[in-house]
Amino acid sequence: MTLEHFLNEAISPWMRKEGTDSDIVLSSRIRLARNFANVMYPILGKEDELKKVHDFMKDTYNKTSFQDYTDFHFISTKNLSEIENQILIEKHLVSPSLTRYPQSAALISKNEQVSIMINEEDHLRIQLYFPGYQLADGLKQASQLDDWIEGKVDYAFDEKFGYLTSCPTNVGTGMRASVMMHLPALVITKQMSRMIPAINQFGLVVRGIYGEGSESLGNIFQISNQITLGKSEKDIVFDLASVVKQLIEQERLARSYITEQLGISLEDRIFRSYGTMKNARIIESKEAAKCISNVRLGIDLGIIENISKNILNELMTLTQPGFLQYYANRRLTPRERDVFRASLIRERLELEK
Amino acid sequence: MRVECQECQKRPATVYFKHVINGEKKEVRVCEVCAQEKGYMQSQDQGSSLHDLLTGIFNFDTYPFGTQVSDKKQIKELQCPNCKLTFSAFKEIGKFGCATCYETFSERLSPILRRVHAGNTAHAGKIPKRTGGNIQKKRQLEEYRIQMKKLIEEEAFEEAAILRDKIKALETQGSAKRGESEG
Numbered sequence: 001m002t003l004e005h006f007l008n009e010a011i012s013p014w015m016r017k018e019g020t021d022s023d024i025v026l027s028s029r030i031r032l033a034r035n036f037a038n039v040m041y042p043i044l045g046k047e048d049e050l051k052k053v054h055d056f057m058k059d060t061y062n063k064t065s066f067q068d069y070t071d072f073h074f075i076s077t078k079n080l081s082e083i084e085n086q087i088l089i090e091k092h093l094v095s096p097s098l099t100r101y102p103q104s105a106a107l108i109s110k111n112e113q114v115s116i117m118i119n120e121e122d123h124l125r126i127q128l129y130f131p132g133y134q135l136a137d138g139l140k141q142a143s144q145l146d147d148w149i150e151g152k153v154d155y156a157f158d159e160k161f162g163y164l165t166s167c168p169t170n171v172g173t174g175m176r177a178s179v180m181m182h183l184p185a186l187v188i189t190k191q192m193s194r195m196i197p198a199i200n201q202f203g204l205v206v207r208g209i210y211g212e213g214s215e216s217l218g219n220i221f222q223i224s225n226q227i228t229l230g231k232s233e234k235d236i237v238f239d240l241a242s243v244v245k246q247l248i249e250q251e252r253l254a255r256s257y258i259t260e261q262l263g264i265s266l267e268d269r270i271f272r273s274y275g276t277m278k279n280a281r282i283i284e285s286k287e288a289a290k291c292i293s294n295v296r297l298g299i300d301l302g303i304i305e306n307i308s309k310n311i312l313n314e315l316m317t318l319t320q321p322g323f324l325q326y327y328a329n330r331r332l333t334p335r336e337r338d339v340f341r342a343s344l345i346r347e348r349l350e351l352e353k
Numbered sequence: 354m355r356v357e358c359q360e361c362q363k364r365p366a367t368v369y370f371k372h373v374i375n376g377e378k379k380e381v382r383v384c385e386v387c388a389q390e391k392g393y394m395q396s397q398d399q400g401s402s403l404h405d406l407l408t409g410i411f412n413f414d415t416y417p418f419g420t421q422v423s424d425k426k427q428i429k430e431l432q433c434p435n436c437k438l439t440f441s442a443f444k445e446i447g448k449f450g451c452a453t454c455y456e457t458f459s460e461r462l463s464p465i466l467r468r469v470h471a472g473n474t475a476h477a478g479k480i481p482k483r484t485g486g487n488i489q490k491k492r493q494l495e496e497y498r499i500q501m502k503k504l505i506e507e508e509a510f511e512e513a514a515i516l517r518d519k520i521k522a523l524e525t526q527g528s529a530k531r532g533e534s535e536g
Contacts, residue, residue: 037452040436043385044450047365102356102365121448147482155481156452159488161462162476164452168462169469171455173478203471229466230473 012112019132023300026180028134030142033165033174034124035156041166042101042119050103057118069109077104086322121166139237172229184219184297185254203227218289270298283342288319360387389445433457
């Protein structure tokens, strides 16, 4: 497999488009949790009932299209190899826990912007991704997609409690809106750790790149709403958006501050990371993430030229264990992964020339 | 392929792990309910802090203001007629088994929801477009009635009459008006 071909498979088509404020916001996501009205939830559901949900979604929506989301492709998790499943997780198309549930599946649009998980914690987890900062429009599109599904599915809905989800932390709107942000200057200036408690005050949660419980890798943070009940979808998105706007502004200020204050030592830091990426023979994921973040900052600040901005999104995904093994076409020991990761990064930088 | 829980032999096994006792490996496949009851989940460290926190939030045995002793018996007896989940099992796993659970446990739910959702206990968002028509209509009628009452108090009878006609029109509408999405 050539690297170009591999990249085409590895990077979702929507990720290649540039969105608003994409120097700081990598992607936006809206997720809606929905359930069938008369079927027990996957955590307790009987296999034959859950199979009905699985088969209904397959028969009704496989190979259909909705607006820009064409050629929905239905994948049963039981047909996936371990590495294939790992890759879907690393592309954020499915959650790590999906395979734990019987009769689980995913329905994914051709541009990979929409992924509907079937029989996860809830019967349906409808997810839409957008490049850059795109929450308001994202919400509108998510709601239309939801209406399209609801055209044929009777949802578990209650006048008082809203959309009834398996976990009471999702009940009401069933919506989780989130943005993935690259905030290196706020980390360098040590402001981020002070800001997280302030962000929590707004009913928002800050996490690392791979969701719940994961630590921040490469200065990437995911910010999402905690509250799903008692507020409208619009208000939830509005509250998230106002905090995100603030963070974008603060990150920009911090970037110009470090450019002025650190001068040559900032340049040194960035070029050292660039040097490591170009020359390392063994690199762990943590060090890789740090270097990739520094180089991306260098590109955004105009310190490094002639490298595409996409490199952060691309390499953060590509250097995950599942992708490395897919590229190597075999299982790799952790040490082998570090060697493979280093060589993949070098090859990717060669492509830029 | 369905794997049944080896404990209850009823629910599907969703928790898989290997047990090593005196160097002997044993594979365990159980459902989440049994995993909790048999204490298997306690050694699971990834994500457990959040899980502990959540079940802590749902747990009311530590309620500090009396009246709980008499309620305790009642809690144990609460069981969902549809999926058979008991309230104590819910407190353990932090998840409901079906939509009916919300109705079954509705009385116990308010304090939990209040804690998780910053004091909120009622939905204020989207209503399903196709199936939520009646609810949409009901909400609209309520809103009109409140407005009308206010207008009458203000002696703005002409405007109140317009609303009265709107209410009549809406009430006599045979099929429910299509709910607008939140968008």
